Amino acid sequence: MIEGDQESGQVPPAVGQILPDLRLPDHNGAERSLSELIGGDPTILQTFRGPWCPKEQRFFRRLLELQDEMEVAYSRLISVSVDPPNVNRTLRTAIGARWVFLSDEPRSTQAQLGLREWTDTVHDPYLPAVFVLRPDRTVHSAYNGYWYWGRPTVEELILDLRTVSMEVRGDWDPPRRTPGRG
Numbered sequence: 001m002i003e004g005d006q007e008s009g010q011v012p013p014a015v016g017q018i019l020p021d022l023r024l025p026d027h028n029g030a031e032r033s034l035s036e037l038i039g040g041d042p043t044i045l046q047t048f049r050g051p052w053c054p055k056e057q058r059f060f061r062r063l064l065e066l067q068d069e070m071e072v073a074y075s076r077l078i079s080v081s082v083d084p085p086n087v088n089r090t091l092r093t094a095i096g097a098r099w100v101f102l103s104d105e106p107r108s109t110q111a112q113l114g115l116r117e118w119t120d121t122v123h124d125p126y127l128p129a130v131f132v133l134r135p136d137r138t139v140h141s142a143y144n145g146y147w148y149w150g151r152p153t154v155e156e157l158i159l160d161l162r163t164v165s166m167e168v169r170g171d172w173d174p175p176r177r178t179p180g181r182g
Contacts, residue, residue, distance in 0.1 A: 010114025012129060012142070019045070019137040022109050024080065024102040027089040034078070034137060037100055042164035043076040043133045044157060047115050047126035048145075050083055051091040055148050056128065060095050065154050067098060075161050076100075082107055082125055117146070132160040140164050 013019055022034040037043070046063065048056045063077060070077055077099040081088060088101035104110050107124060115127040128145030130152055141160045144150040152160070166172050 010111065010116070012114045012127070013131060013139050015139050015142055017139050019131070019133065019139065020112065021137065022102075022112075024104050024109060025085050027085050027092050027101040027103070029085045032100065032102065037078055038076055038133065038135055038137065040135045040168075041074050041076050042135065042140075042161045042168065043078060044070075044161070045131045045133055046077070046079045047110075047113075047129045048079060048081050049117060049120070049125040049128055050081055050123065051087070051094075053125075053128075055145070055151075058148075059128075059145065059151055060097070062151075062154050063099075064095060064097065066157060069158070070161070071098070073161065073165070075165070078102060080104055080109070080126065082110060082123075130157075132157065132164060134164050135168055 019034060023031055026032045034045075044063075044066075048059070050056065063079075067077070078101075079088075079097075079099065080102045082104050083091075084105050085103045088103055091097075092101050104126070107116070110116055110126055115129055117125045117127045128151070130143040130145060131139050132141045134140055140163065141152075143152045143156075
């Protein structure tokens with residue numbers, strides 16, 4: 001379970017809940033909605049402290065391992081921080097990420113989701129968390145990244161994405177032989 005903002009009493013999204021259709025500027029400054037970015041695909045939504053955090057730097061290397069597979073598997077990845085678009089664009093370019101980074105500079109979504117990192121009151125970053133979402137924004141799984149070992153492994157994310165894909169893809173089952181045909 002992910003603990004929420006202890007001051008506001010907000011509780012982060014839990015498995016089975018539907019996330020609101022967030023609207024935030026992307027790394028280029030264009031406003032994007034969560035439903036638009038998800039489309040009809042299983043999605044990983046990651047909130048992170050900022051590029052200065054060594055835990056985030058290491059976790060981004062994990063996500064980069066998944067990038068190519070997610071693109072061919074019709075899956076999406078979205079990262080969210082309180083940094084402005086230009087900082088997210090610089091980070092995205094520096095690490096070689098091709099997915100969308102969203103900026104919640106006013107921290108309104110952070111408050112709405114109850115994902116305020118309570119120990120850093122100077123920078124007021126996001127609580128590091130990872131959510132695997134169904135195409136309708138329902139949380140399939142939630143991981144608490146405050147402690148590094150609470151973050152999902154690549155294998156866990158693949159299994160979560162496989163499970164969601166099996167649930168939402170109508171043609172998931174293997175083809176069957178038609179009676180009377182070779």
